[in-house]
Amino acid sequence: MVERHHPEISVKRQAELLDVNRTSIYYKPSEEADKDIELMHQIDEIYTRWPHYGYRRIRAVLRDMGYVVNKKRVLRLMRRMGIAGLCPGPNLSKRNHQNHTYPYLLRGVKAERPDHIWGIDITYIRMKGSFMYLVAIIDWYSRYIVSWELSQTLERSFVMRALKKALAVRKPEIINSDQGSHFTCSEYIELLKRNGIQISMDGKGRATDNAITERFFRNLKWEKIYYEEYRKPREVYRAVRTYIDEYNFERPHQAINHQKPADLYFGQLKLAETTLVTM
Incomplete structure (x- = not known):
């Protein structure tokens, strides 16, 4: 978070460096927001260990850990985290129609030199x-x-x-x-x-x-x-x-x-x- 009383860097400069909107600096998270962060930390560990897991399996692991959470919340948090498992599922990030995708060029290709x-x-x-x-x-x-x-x-x-x-x-x-x-x-x-x-x-x-x-x-x-x-x-x-x-x-x-x-x-x-x- 931004440090309001940093001895060297102003709040404005910290906000610029961290891509933070200054209007959000004084916001105090609610209990629900704290719970979201706790769940996101758990999702991060699950996804790091098993990157092939989709939201259904991540939700199943969370439930086994004692968290009562529905699939919509798992999807929302995964979207916020910028991740999506390998398993097919709902589109977690609706792209702007102007955005472009390209094919995967590296199947069977091995890097042969620096900057290849x-x-x-x-x-x-x-x-x-x-x-x-x-x-x-x-x-x-x-x-x-x-x-x-x-x-x-x-x-x-x-x-x-x-x-x-x-x-x-x-x-x-x-x-x-x-x-x-x-x-x-x-x-x-x-x-x-x-x-x-x-x-x-x-x-x-x-x-x-x-x-x-x-x-x-x-x-x-x-x-x-x-x-x-x-x-x-x-x-x-x-x-x-x-x-x-x-x-x-x-x-x-x-x-x-x-x-x-x-x-x-x-x-x-x-x-x-x-x-x-x-x-």
Whole structure:
């Protein structure tokens, strides 16, 4: 949440950085809103463990955990979280008719070099009594996190910031995403076209098409996010930055023959000290 008495950053600037409408800063959540957040945290853990679960199976797990919840509420919360399981079901996100989808180009295709294929996706990051959203761009060949951003809303701007930062220094041949509204809107599509990048999108309801990015999110949550109760956005920024820097520069990965992502991504280039994100 926004910190009203932050010693260095004004409320206005915090609202701008976090994509928060200032009129909502003084809103105190009701008991029902608190219950929604509790359920969203549980849905996040269920979906992280079983990304192939649709809303029916997620609801069944919640009921087994003792939560009395109907399918409409599960669907509403999943929509708010920006997720949808693999199983066919109701359309969780009604797209603007001007938004565009593209075919999945990567079936049977293997990333052969840095910047051959990037994946971009959004995930829910829980906090104590609140939550944020993380967008990350990952190079499929090296597993390097090229760029990332956090936001307290699902507004389009934080996705565009992450993408523009990445494209300012590197450019992929192909970028893959799901068919969410952030990745089918004209602003996103036109930016990729201007840069000559091929657009690939997961088949509808197929999170496994972007499995590399999903695996990174799962590891981040189980290794970092779920072990702490973050109360302030800056705590989340610090935790995510620390994890990504360690992931990129210090941790050997089995999937890339126990090399570090940054070593493989940059090759003989001098390694940067941090990824492309600003606080």
